[in-house]
Amino acid sequence: MSEQFSQPLSEHPPRNEDHAPRTELQARLERIRIRGFRSLADVELDQLGDLTVVVGPSGAGKSNFVRFFDMLSWMLRSRRLGEFVARYGGADDQLFGGADETMRLEADLSLRTQVGRNDYRFALSHAHPDRFVFIEEAFRFSRDGLPTEANWRHLGAGHHEAQIVDAGHPSAEPSANRTTAATIVRLLRSCATYQFQDTSDESNFKRRWDADDNLRLRRHGGNLAALLWRLEEEDPEVFEEVCAQIRRALPGLRAFEVDENYGKVTLAWRANWSERRFTTNLTSDGSIRLFALLTLLNLPSDLMPNVVLVDEPELGLHPAAIEVVADSVQALAGRKQVIIVTQSPRLVDALDVDEVVTFDFLEGRTEARRRDRGELQAWLEEDFSNPM
Incomplete structure (x- = not known):
């Protein structure tokens, strides 16, 4: 059984600026400080706005920054920090210089809402057998307009999974602390990372996928076919916008097709x-990534997290496609908080931001620095082009 997504063709249509967002941005990540995680001995990003661009050469620690957000997801969304640690080499591999040099991993996060600031901090210590144990976990809410910050609510020590999830659960005793904990968990669970680098023959893009797995685009993009199928059926205006943006970078696209057999779907176009039908196995890596990227960046707000972190979106893309991606990123940043991690000066230039955060690898650790346009240009010419 095959369903064809059809769409009237137009020549390089501009973005539909009249397509209103479904929801307004209600909360944002304001500040994050990470100490002792892999190469991030002590990295702080503050004053985070609608769009933050992190740029650095290969090996500077950008992937470790992304991996930290993955760890948060394992901690708070599925409460499987122990599984994350085991999957990625054990606690020793997560610590800066290993446990012999750094015994604890610490993080402080601030989240801004319309009425105040929510803070969450935790510290993990290396424990036998090569796992983490919480030695501190605390949270607070400081309401705007008050002269002092709120006191921290401490959640104890010695546990192996995040206790803030329990503190904010509806079964917990009703209190202001429960409300604050629930708010922090909800906001941090709504931070999602997207990495579309893997387009190998064994990648998720080229697998048959469950048709019902279409509520959100997964971080690896493997359920792209299922999501496009849902959009074409339930939100054709958004589907047409996605196709229009893809055609700006790939004018030869006529239509997407999705094959469905026994509840599994695959993507073709x-x-x-040509009259030939192109499956993902016959599609270039750059085109597959482009399909996933422009679908993600043009989704309606109710199908997206509040904080969208995209890792190296420029990989395999033609310069013209990078311009289209940058346009979609800027449009998305008007309704969601976006963090772009890149090693492409071309993408940085296309995004046209006043400041960026640069990552350098100096004396065995990642150094983060915020730079304006003038400083960035000098850094690109003097430091970025030098080998690590």
């Missing part, structure tokens, strides 16, 4: 210049 047709081109203007």
